[in-house]
Amino acid sequence: MALILYGAPLSPFYRKVEMLLGEKGVPFQPEVVNILPMPDWFKEISPAHRIPVLRDTEVGEEGVPGTIPDSSAICAYLEQKYPEPAFYPKEPFQLARALWYEEYADSEMAGAIGMGIFRPIMFPRFAGKEPDVDTARKTWQEKLPRYFDYLEGEISGREFLVGDALSIADIAVGCQLINLSLVAGLPDAARWPALVAYAEKQLARPSIASNLAICRKIAKEPFDLSS
Ligand SMILES: N[C@@H](CCC(=O)N[C@@H](CS)C(=O)NCC(=O)O)C(=O)O
Numbered sequence: 001m002a003l004i005l006y007g008a009p010l011s012p013f014y015r016k017v018e019m020l021l022g023e024k025g026v027p028f029q030p031e032v033v034n035i036l037p038m039p040d041w042f043k044e045i046s047p048a049h050r051i052p053v054l055r056d057t058e059v060g061e062e063g064v065p066g067t068i069p070d071s072s073a074i075c076a077y078l079e080q081k082y083p084e085p086a087f088y089p090k091e092p093f094q095l096a097r098a099l100w101y102e103e104y105a106d107s108e109m110a111g112a113i114g115m116g117i118f119r120p121i122m123f124p125r126f127a128g129k130e131p132d133v134d135t136a137r138k139t140w141q142e143k144l145p146r147y148f149d150y151l152e153g154e155i156s157g158r159e160f161l162v163g164d165a166l167s168i169a170d171i172a173v174g175c176q177l178i179n180l181s182l183v184a185g186l187p188d189a190a191r192w193p194a195l196v197a198y199a200e201k202q203l204a205r206p207s208i209a210s211n212l213a214i215c216r217k218i219a220k221e222p223f224d225l226s227s
Contacts, residue, residue: 003028006042007052008035009214010122010182012110012175013071014052019171020075022207024082036126045069056081072102075168087168098162101154101169109176112143121183121223133223140184140225148192156194159201174202178212182219188226 003021005028007014021028033042033051045067046053053067054074060066068074079088089095116139120132151173154161161169177199180186189196203212 001027001029002056002058004031004055004057005029005052006031006033006045006055008032009211010179010218011051012114012179013050013106015178015208015211015215016071016106016172016175017052017054017074017078018211019175019205019207020078020087020168023087023166023171023205024078024085026078026082036123054078071172072106075102075171079168087166087171089163089167091163094162098167098169101161102172105169105172105176109147109173112139112147113176113180116140116143117184117225118179122219131223133225136184136223137225144187148187148195151198152192152195155198170202174199174205174208178203178208178215181222182215183222184225185222 003026005014005017005021007017007030009015009018009030009032018028018030033039035051038046038049042053043049045055045064046069048069050069052071052074053069054077055061055067056077057066068077076088079086089098117136120135120139122131124131160166161173177186177195181199181203186196186199202208
């Protein structure tokens with residue numbers, strides 16, 4: 001197999017690459033990298049000390065040659081190497097909108113959900129300690145509604161964030177919503193109906209089924225942070 005994807009299934013960035021590969025029908029070999037602590041061999045191919053990293057063995061089989069860090073760089077590479085089906089709009093304005101949503105997911109959503117929900121709950125769990133539910137609840141109740149409001153407005157009356165087909169925008173945003181759902185469930189459907197319907201459609205995509213099955217086993221039951 002030409003492609004090796006280093007990382008861990010619970011990472012929304014790893015999932016983003018896995019989902020794009022699944023949607024494109026490109027096989028890959030997953031290689032789990034434990035980031036707590038990160039091994040030295042991996043730090044060499046990941047200068048930012050982050051997962052995921054892709055290796056294209058047609059380019060290089062060992063060390064840095066053949067590797068690409070960062071989910072956005074990896075996805076852009078995959079789109080060029082395997083252009084059909086396409087997940088980046090061709091029309092310039094739509095492309096820019098799709099890249100904006102990808103950036104919003106990877107920085108804004110990942111920051112709020114990752115630091116405010118995932119870390120306080122999952123990191124202590126991994127270490128066999130009590131989760132910091134108070135921090136996660138505060139994030140859920142005070143910080144996340146602004147994100148939910150924005151996305152509700154963007155997706156209302158639409159099936160996809162950009163144009164009329166799944167794009168990198170939906171893959172990136174969807175993968176963050178999936179992490180949220182795994183740890184804390186989805187937002188209140190009465191308040192954010194379009195967003196929840198959209199998230200549920202992402203969760204049902206076959207391209208994410210095997211990732212979800214693994215992640216649900218690791219994450220166990222989501223916490224109710226709403227009250
Ligand atoms: N911009 C990067 C972000 C990747 C990222 O933040 N990955 C997290 C896991 S979800 C990580 O490796 N964190 C390592 C650490 O915090 O030590 C990408 O898109 O790949």
